[in-house]
Amino acid sequence: MPDLSITLGKLKLKNPVLTAxxxxxxxxxxxxFIDLGRLGGIVVKAVxxxxxxxxxxPRMAEVPGGMLNSVGLQNKGVxxxxxxxxxxxxxxxxxxxxxxxxxxxxxxxxxxxxxNELAAIPAIELNISCPNVKQGGMAFGNVPSSAREVTNAVRxxxxxxxxxxxxxxxxxxxxxxxxVVDGGAxxxxxxxxxxxxxxxxEKQRPVLSTVTGGLSGPAIKPVxxxxxxxxxxxxxxxxxxxxxxxxxxxxxxxxxxxxxxxQVGTANFIDPGVSVKIVNGIEAYLRFHKINSVNELVxxxxxx
Amino acid sequence: MxxxxxxQDFTVLKNIRLNPRHFVMELLAPVKLPALFxxxxxxxxxxxxxxxxxRRPFSIHSVNTATNTFQLLIQIKGEGTKKLSSKSxxxxxxxxxxxxxxxxxxDTSDVLLxxxxxxxxxxxxxxxxxxxxxxxxxxxxxxxxxxxLLELDEYRKYGxxxxxxxxxxxxxxxxxxxxxxxxxxxxxxxxxxxxxxxxMMKKVAEIAGKYKAGCEVSLENTMACGFGxxxxxxxxxxxxxxxxxxxxxxxxxxxxxxxxx
Ligand SMILES: Cc1cc2nc3c(=O)[nH]c(=O)nc-3n(C[C@H](O)[C@H](O)[C@H](O)COP(=O)(O)OP(=O)(O)OC[C@H]3O[C@@H](n4cnc5c(N)ncnc54)[C@H](O)[C@@H]3O)c2cc1C
Ligand SMILES: Cc1cc2nc3c(=O)[nH]c(=O)nc-3n(C[C@H](O)[C@H](O)[C@H](O)COP(=O)(O)O)c2cc1C
Ligand code: FES
Numbered sequence: 001m002p003d004l005s006i007t008l009g010k011l012k013l014k015n016p017v018l019t020a021x022x023x024x025x026x027x028x029x030x031x032x033f034i035d036l037g038r039l040g041g042i043v044v045k046a047v048x049x050x051x052x053x054x055x056x057x058p059r060m061a062e063v064p065g066g067m068l069n070s071v072g073l074q075n076k077g078v079x080x081x082x083x084x085x086x087x088x089x090x091x092x093x094x095x096x097x098x099x100x101x102x103x104x105x106x107x108x109x110x111x112x113x114x115x116n117e118l119a120a121i122p123a124i125e126l127n128i129s130c131p132n133v134k135q136g137g138m139a140f141g142n143v144p145s146s147a148r149e150v151t152n153a154v155r156x157x158x159x160x161x162x163x164x165x166x167x168x169x170x171x172x173x174x175x176x177x178x179x180v181v182d183g184g185a186x187x188x189x190x191x192x193x194x195x196x197x198x199x200x201x202e203k204q205r206p207v208l209s210t211v212t213g214g215l216s217g218p219a220i221k222p223v224x225x226x227x228x229x230x231x232x233x234x235x236x237x238x239x240x241x242x243x244x245x246x247x248x249x250x251x252x253x254x255x256x257x258x259x260x261x262x263q264v265g266t267a268n269f270i271d272p273g274v275s276v277k278i279v280n281g282i283e284a285y286l287r288f289h290k291i292n293s294v295n296e297l298v299x300x301x302x303x304x
Numbered sequence: 305m306x307x308x309x310x311x312q313d314f315t316v317l318k319n320i321r322l323n324p325r326h327f328v329m330e331l332l333a334p335v336k337l338p339a340l341f342x343x344x345x346x347x348x349x350x351x352x353x354x355x356x357x358x359r360r361p362f363s364i365h366s367v368n369t370a371t372n373t374f375q376l377l378i379q380i381k382g383e384g385t386k387k388l389s390s391k392s393x394x395x396x397x398x399x400x401x402x403x404x405x406x407x408x409x410x411d412t413s414d415v416l417l418x419x420x421x422x423x424x425x426x427x428x429x430x431x432x433x434x435x436x437x438x439x440x441x442x443x444x445x446x447x448x449x450x451x452x453l454l455e456l457d458e459y460r461k462y463g464x465x466x467x468x469x470x471x472x473x474x475x476x477x478x479x480x481x482x483x484x485x486x487x488x489x490x491x492x493x494x495x496x497x498x499x500x501x502x503x504m505m506k507k508v509a510e511i512a513g514k515y516k517a518g519c520e521v522s523l524e525n526t527m528a529c530g531f532g533x534x535x536x537x538x539x540x541x542x543x544x545x546x547x548x549x550x551x552x553x554x555x556x557x558x559x560x561x562x563x564x565x
Contacts, residue, residue: 022535023533024533025533029533032309054535054545057525057526058525059526059536060537061526062528064354064355067358067528217357270349270358272400272531
């Protein structure tokens with residue numbers, strides 16, 4: 001029986017498979033399809049300071065090999081999360097990680113401080129792809145200095161494992177990665193969605209109400225894989241790979257490229273049972289290749 | 305708590321082409337079907353192709369508990385529905401179901417169902433259910449032309465069928481909302497159930513308001529998951545954004561702000 005367990009910072013996962021924020025609700029919706037206890041962890045959807053209604057519809061456009069979304073962080077705010085949602089999910093037998101989002105530095109800090117108090121949440125994932133209202137809407141994660149600044153501000157109030165989730169919409173992801181590690185990140189996760197667009201030629205209009213939106217699904221996998229590989233080589237902290245993972249083979253590719261764990265996103269929409277299938281598939285791969293521990297896969301890519 | 309959902313491989317028992325753009329697919333469940341309700345929908349997996357990446361949502365058109373099957377009425381729109389239209393008998397189709405809420409059963413027997421285009425799909429199942437409860441609804445269907453009217457004989461089994469066509473080739477000429485029953489003072493309905501394009505449903509909601517009748521509409525929206533997690537399908541309601549796949553697809557027209565009185 002190969003060992004699937006992984007340690008990220010202080011975080012102990014029974015296996016390297018997590019689910020990605022915004023694609024797994026609060027996990028409850030999946031209870032009909034899988035045993036949540038089989039997963040290494042789940043990242044619940046973005047929590048912001050105040051209630052957000054999100055963007056107008058249409059919010060989704062299917063494109064070859066993926067989809068664009070412009071959901072826009074719809075959630076009821078951190079106080080609602082703490083009071084109403086946390087009690088429902090705190091006894092899940094898996095790691096429940098909260099995705100923290102905001103549009104100002106103060107908002108990130110406020111949310112992180114409140115989540116820090118929740119005993120059953122072992123880590124947060126800081127979503128720095130959000131637009132910074134004070135910087136004309138430029139995302140925090142797009143500039144090394146503001147990425148470092150927001151990470152550092154949250155680091156000061158957040159005592160447990162701090163995961164920072166990187167945006168791929170940058171010139172050099174390694175530079176941003178170094179900046180957030182410098183700011184105090186324990187773990188990095190990447191990638192968030194890639195900015196994209198779809199057009200309806202009959203109407204001569206954009207398909208999404210917001211014109212542009214975030215691309216996810218297999219279409220982004222090669223880009224995500226390249227970025228994980230570059231970041232793994234560029235920083236010392238563990239990396240969680242995300243982007244277009246549909247099956248165990250995809251997950252193993254990310255691990256070979258340097259990911260210590262992976263998140264499954266859009267694939268959950270097509271097969272709500274896929275995350276557990278990926279756990280089983282990784283185990284079968286290790287067994288077949290007579291590898292004792294999943295740790296041996298991490299960064300094992302041969303390039304000579 | 306919503307009802308338990310399943311993901312299962314169904315078998316295609318029938319695939320009947322009604323006209324060049326519509327077909328009815330009958331699917332056999334692998335185990336005994338759970339209770340299904342009119343208004344609910346299913347998500348079909350098409351096949352692994354880059355252009356049909358996501359599942360496709362369809363309303364349940366009818367259910368036969370004796371044969372353990374349900375039927376879908378599907379309009380061929382793009383790649384996904386085209387592929388489904390060419391499924392052969394005996395092939396498997398992966399289904400996530402039952403999804404969404406359902407029509408609330410009326411506290412009156414004066415019921416009118418209104419369907420435009422492929423919007424008739426969930427109304428057959430509703431008409432069947434009403435019949436089981438001893439109600440014979442009137443069923444108003446509209447289309448561009450006679451050839452767009454589907455399965456009229458099926459609907460006639462469950463109630464009186466009224467028809468409008470835009471070119472006047474069958475029934476009254478005009479849109480469903482132009483039908484002569486809506487010029488009567490006592491049109492004889494206290495509850496309307498409606499499914500079709502949004503502008504039509506909004507107009508129907510206004511008419512319901514005029515007659516102080518209840519009105520429920522079934523909405524469509526872009527869906528990535530169909531079971532409540534992606535928030536891609538929300539619609540505006542008086543209580544903020546709600547998910548068409550969970551809080552809907554059936555909404556009270558008043559709840560949407562479409563019906564004032
Ligand atoms: C709750 C619900 C119930 C539905 N019931 C029926 C039904 O009973 N019969 C029927 O024929 N159609 C129904 N539809 C519409 C049906 O889902 C679409 O026509 C179908 O997905 C089109 O797929 P395609 O690949 O052929 O078309 P394409 O246009 O190529 O599809 C491209 C993408 O757009 C999405 N899309 C296109 N049209 C719609 C639409 N109207 N609503 C939502 N997503 C859409 C597709 O799912 C796909 O992701 C329903 C939709 C919803 C949301
Ligand atoms: C509908 C949808 C909503 C998302 N919401 C969030 C979010 O709230 N916070 C976040 O950090 N990422 C969010 N993401 C990004 C995913 O977590 C993930 O990084 C991305 O989709 C790439 O992975 P995938 O290709 O496996 O989906 C969302 C993605 C989708 C498709
Ligand atoms: S389609 Fe995903 S929430 Fe409705």
